[in-house]
Amino acid sequence: MLHILVDTSTWLDLSKRRDGQRWIVALRSLAHQGQVELLVPQLVVEEFERNRDRIEASMTASVAQRFKLIKEDLDQFGGTDSEHALQVIEGLAHQVPLIGAMTTRNFSEVLELLRQGKTVEPTEHEHRRVVLRGLAKQAPFHRSRNSVADAVLVELYSTAVDQADLAGEPHAFVTTNSDDFSAPQGDKRLPHPDLAEMFDQEGSTFGLGVDGLNAILLDHFGQEIEELFAESYFAEEPRRLDEITAAEQLLHDRIWYHRSLQHEYRLLEQGDVEELERLVAIAGPGRRRVEACYQEPGQLGPYSDFELGMLNGKLSALRWVLGSEWDFLDT
Numbered sequence: 561m562l563h564i565l566v567d568t569s570t571w572l573d574l575s576k577r578r579d580g581q582r583w584i585v586a587l588r589s590l591a592h593q594g595q596v597e598l599l600v601p602q603l604v605v606e607e608f609e610r611n612r613d614r615i616e617a618s619m620t621a622s623v624a625q626r627f628k629l630i631k632e633d634l635d636q637f638g639g640t641d642s643e644h645a646l647q648v649i650e651g652l653a654h655q656v657p658l659i660g661a662m663t664t665r666n667f668s669e670v671l672e673l674l675r676q677g678k679t680v681e682p683t684e685h686e687h688r689r690v691v692l693r694g695l696a697k698q699a700p701f702h703r704s705r706n707s708v709a710d711a712v713l714v715e716l717y718s719t720a721v722d723q724a725d726l727a728g729e730p731h732a733f734v735t736t737n738s739d740d741f742s743a744p745q746g747d748k749r750l751p752h753p754d755l756a757e758m759f760d761q762e763g764s765t766f767g768l769g770v771d772g773l774n775a776i777l778l779d780h781f782g783q784e785i786e787e788l789f790a791e792s793y794f795a796e797e798p799r800r801l802d803e804i805t806a807a808e809q810l811l812h813d814r815i816w817y818h819r820s821l822q823h824e825y826r827l828l829e830q831g832d833v834e835e836l837e838r839l840v841a842i843a844g845p846g847r848r849r850v851e852a853c854y855q856e857p858g859q860l861g862p863y864s865d866f867e868l869g870m871l872n873g874k875l876s877a878l879r880w881v882l883g884s885e886w887d888f889l890d891t
Contacts, residue, residue, distance in 0.1 A: 561596065561597055562597070562781075563597045564596065564597070564598055564733075565600075565680075565733050565734070566773065567710075569737045570736045570769055571608055571670050573769060575670050577770065583773060586788050588669075588673060590788070597677070598676075599677065599717070599720055600674050600677035601679075601682075601712065601716055603712060605675070608671065612671075682715065682716060685719070686719060687712075689718070690712055690715055693714075693715070698754040699755055700752075703739065714755060714758075718758050721764050724763075730763040731763065731764050732764070732766075733759075734766075734769070735769075736768065749768045749772065751766040804881060807874075807878055808878040811871055811874055811875040812891055813850045813854065814860060815872065817847060817850045818868070820847060824836065827839060876888065
């Protein structure tokens with residue numbers, strides 16, 4: 561089993577990535593299979609929760625602000641040929657909340673991973689070593705800042721390594737915080753000299769950021785993790801606004817056409833000739849337009865009750881996405 565202690569900074573970076581599901585799904589699967597154990601200090605959970613709302617809000621706001629500025633520039637400097645570009649920007653701007661929601665769902669799933677990991681808490685032993693590390697100005701105390709929380713992580717990892725048989729239970733420490741944990745000069749993927757002793761042993765690895773986590777998983781699991789990535793990660797792109805409106809129009813036309821014919825059949829059964837003539841006069845042009853647009857077999861019915869229910873359900877869902885209330889099915 562591979563045991564990994566991941567710093568809050570890396571969990572936050574992974575959560576912000578649109579491809580974050582690649583690692584989240586893989587770690588969840590490997591943990592479920594008993595091949596990976598996440599070592600989770602409570603302070604990591606608390607720090608992750610404390611920063612979550614701020615980062616989620618900033619992600620969506622920053623993207624929306626960029627679209628706003630681009631649109632303003634096009635309005636001011638785009639000239640007469642900018643109409644299509646403005647339409648594209650409007651469509652992309654509509655995707656911002658969807659992109660934000662798809663990305664920020666990573667935060668919930670990471671938090672679930674942390675809660676299901678193995679909780680590790682500092683004892684008097686780790687606290688004493690943190691104090692000694694601080695007095696000696698050893699990393700992460702080599703900078704003029706409060707690094708107690710970072711030092712606690714280091715000492716918790718050190719204890720885990722000391723108590724493990726690394727030949728059969730490899731460990732890894734992953735952080736994005738290169739200023740506190742990495743070598744001050746040269747390759748930031750290497751640990752600070754004050755911490756190097758923890759990673760000198762075979763089976764104890766230092767990883768920098770999401771790329772470091774990826775490298776650790778590849779090194780330990782090889783082809784197996786590649787296959788897991790391929791099987792479990794699916795990139796989902798939100799639909800463009802023009803795609804949504806086009807699908808809504810198609811459903812509207814099909815349902816309207818069906819209702820128009822049903823109305824005609826009822827009038828025929830009732831023998832209401834006057835109302836039937838009026839209906840044909842009003843609906844005729846619309847029917848001809850729909851018939852010209854949708855010529856594939858079955859597109860305009862007849863529908864089973866199930867098929868008709870599906871069409872109405874899809875129309876209701878798309879209209880809700882576009883801003884209408886649920887169950888708005890007027891045609």
